[in-house]
Every structure is written in structure tokens, then in C-alpha cells.
Amino acid sequence: MNKKIKQILIYTLPFLAAIASAVLYFAIPESGKQKQMNAPYYMCFLLAAVLILAVCLIAGIFAKDFGKKLQGKLPFYAGLILFIALLNTIFSKTRLLPVLYFPSIDRITGLLWEQKVFLIKNLIFSLGLLLQGFILGLLTGFFSGLALGYNRHVGYWLNPVTKFLGPVPTTAWIPLALSVFPTTHGANVFLIAFAVWFPVTLMTASGIQSVSKVFFEVSETLGAGTFYKVFRVAVPASLPQIFLGLFYGIVSSFATLMAVEMNGNSQGIGWYINWQKSVMLYDGVYAGLIIIAVLCSFVLTMLFKIRDKIMVWQKGVIRW
Template structure:
């Protein structure tokens, strides 16, 4: 009985929110949108959840998930209801800085083509910087972990440059590189490089010497010890470094785009803020949240598939 109530809670929350939205009179202080986007949003959520609710009777996995998440989903809908009431219905908050949900959703729909261009630009920038920083960081970590000579030269560099916040390099990067795009790629790569290098070398150093001794006794070459002993043992640390680097790269991406770019989600948010169009600011923040969450979720899916024995150590 309790489980069924948990499953129905989101449906009740959407119904109550719809009633409040449709029957409470607007304050008239918020700018009207061309379409009732919040109503469409609630109906879409209701339809999707109703389909999942029906499927849950035949699928135990979905049934368990919506029972567990039902309270949270209902809480989110109620939060949106309260936010809609205090912004659109009664205008308790300054209308300039706190637009109605209709206006935010309207921006996502009406500016979707331009927003898609900004998303593609940001993802390209993030991908190039992430790949470059990840590769260099991985190689640096291997050198630090296996070579004393490399460690002699690289350790001081990583200890001095690594802790410096990436955003502190923005003025220098913009004045050094020929374009703001290449400067942004460098900044993102730098943000990924240090945590990847640090955690890779740490994982290799934490590998038991007994593994290397056994492999040498069996005639393993240096390359075999690197790729078949050291790196596999360091994989949990490597993924942890990639996770830290990914989080840092998001911050760097937004900063770089806001300061020296002519496109991208970070640039879009800054542009909308300068134009005092705050529905666009919130729309950009929603997009960033979705992109970051999706990338991190995919990253952890890959980690769980590769490191089956490590599943559950760090959850996302």
C-alpha cells in the first residue's frame, strides 16, 4: 500500500501543480509568452510518468526505481509549483532576476536552434581540450610512476603549476595564443592534465612491488610491466583523476567562454546577462546541468563496465 502511494505521488503532484497554474490568476507583472509552455511541460511529464507507471506493473526494475524515486519526483514538481506561484502568480520576487517558468521554458523552445549551435560549439571545445589534457596527463602520470629520471624533472613542474587554478591562466592564455578558441582548448586541457597525471602516478606508486617482482621473474619486459601490471592496477585512480578533471574542465569551459569566446553556452549565459534577459541565463544553466550530468553519468557507466570489481566505490 505504501509503495503504491509512493508511485502515485508524482501524478498527484503534477495534478495539483496544474490546478494551481490554471486556476490561480497571474499577477500580470511577468511578460506573457506566446504559448503556455509550463502547462505543456507538466502535461508531458504526466504522460511520460503515466507510461512508466503502467510499465512498472510488468517490469520489476522500473517498479523498484519509481517506488524509490517517487517521493523525489513529487518533491521536484512541488518545488516548481511553489516557484511558479511566487514568480508568476504573486510576483513576490523581483521580476527582472526571477522570470516565470513559462519564460524560461519558452527560451529553451524558441531559441532552440541557436542554443543547439552553442551546445555543439561547447562540446567540440570540451572534447578537444579533454582529449589533449587526458592524453598528456596519462603519459605524464606513467612517466612519474615508472621513471625516476622523469620524476626528477617533472615532479617540480607538476607541484608548482598543478595547484594553480586554471582560471588564473585565462589572461595569459588569451594574450599568448593566436585565437580565443585555441586558448580555451589549452585551458581545458590544463584543467584535465593535472588531476589525471597526479592520480595516474599515485595509482602506479601504490601498486605492490610483489606484482612487478613476479612479472620480472617470469621474464616480463618493461613495457609489459607498464601496460599489464602498473596501469591495470592504477585504473581506479586513473578514473578518479578523469572524474576530477572532468569537473574542473566544466568550470574552465564556462569561464573561458564567458571571457574570450564568441559562441558556446558560457558565452550565451554571459551575453544574456549583459542584455538583462534572465530567462536566457536560467535556460543556459539548465542546459549546462543536463550536459554535465549526462557526461559524468556516461563516464561512470564506462568505469563500472571496465572496473567491475570496483563497482560502487564511488557512485554517481
């Protein structure tokens, strides 16, 4: 196939997929079992996505690197549009699956739009809770890992404690945390911090211990003190492992956030998902899952962007 024709086909794939999706949406009649929405929200979201993609493609003409990256993802976007169209066809146009557990894409996107203010409020609450717990867990994990990895006397006492407490699932501490802390909020912050603390501690200590002793000996010969050896030698050399600990910590913090918000909270995305499940409104469950998945993916993407900026010598070694 001619290279130019192939390139044009790649650029048009998402738009052809969107047209096919619209044909499936309007040409096949509804099964009559799904709740009808006030507007074709699925088509509105699809149109908005196509317009955003078109703007990005135009921007890619001027920003060559961005355009090249975007071009490589176009077949995936086309496949994603067709996959969602197929799901919507099965859910809303046929009677193959129970409506209660498999709402149409129209219902899910409609709920995201109609309850956007309420969902944003819950998202802000979840972000605040997550941020407090993550910062606390990151600081305690970093300094405990630093002490554990650098000082063998601290490691003698702290290592057994870390090995004993760390592997315990965070959710197992929920009853104890709710009993010890005076408020549910304080207990939730502690549980998220605990979920972050263990992987950050473990990977920081591992990174410090893996630093060659030659680095410390050379720096000491040149007159470096303890502070310099720790923060200018050990920490920079351990950055790959520290960022890996951060990666595991973020994933654990999101899992813990969902668990703690389902216990005693009156707001938050986790609470919202649990509430929607309890009233058997699974379009809300799927909407909440989409929000938390997008948020977690965005945070991890930003983490790897920061990692590539700080550790330029390892840029692209680990991709997300």
C-alpha cells in the same frame, strides 16, 4: 499501512504532484508583473514529463530491475514537481521577488522551446570545444602521470613542475593563453586541456605509486618486460585512481569551459549565458545554466557507467 496500498500511493505521487501543480498554475491569478508567454509552456513541459514517466513505469513492468530503481525515485520526482510549482507560484503569482532576476518558469521553459535551434547550435559548439580540450588533457595527463609515477628519474624533474603549475587556477592563465596562442579557439582548447591535465596527472601518478612492488617483481620473474609491467600490471591496478582523476578533470573542464567562452567567443553556452546577462534577460541565463547542468550530470553519469563496466570488482563502491 498495507504494503499494497503504500506501493500504489508511491506510484501515484508524481501524478498527484502534477495535478497539484496544475491547480496552482491555473487557480491563482498572475501578479501582472511577469511577461506573458504565447502558450503555457510550463504546463506543456510538465505534461511531457508526466507522459515520459508514465511510459517508463509501463516499461518497468516488463523490465523488473529498471522498474525497481524507478520506484525508489518516484517520491523524489513528486517532490521536485511540487518544488518547481512552488517556485513558479512565488515568481509569477506574487510580488515578493524582483521580476528582472527571478523570471517565471513559463518564461524559462518558453525560451528553451522558442530558441531551441539556436541553443542546440551553441551546445554543439561547446561540446566540440570541450571534447578537443578534454581529449588533449586526458592524453597528456595520463602519460605524464604514468611517467611521473613509474619512473623515479622522470619524477625527479617533473614532480616539482607539476606541484608548481598544477594548483594555479585555470582562469589565471587566460590572459597569457590569449597572448601566446594565435587564435582564441586554440587558447580555449589549451585552457580546458590544462584543467583536465592536472587532476589526471596527479591521480594517475598516485595510483601507479600505490601499486605493490610485489606485483612488479612477480611479473618480472615470469619474464614480463617494461611495457607489460606498465600497461598490464600498473595501469589496471591504478584504474580506481585514474577514474577519480577523470571525474575531477571533467568537473574542472566544465568550469573552465564556462569561463573561457565568456572571453572572446561569439558562440557556445557560456557565451550565451554571458550575453543574456549583459542584456538583462535572466530567463536566458537560467535556461543556459539548466542546459550545462544537465549536460555535466549526463557526462558524469556515463563516466560512472563505464567505470562500473570496466571495474566490475568495484561496482557500486562509488555511486553517482
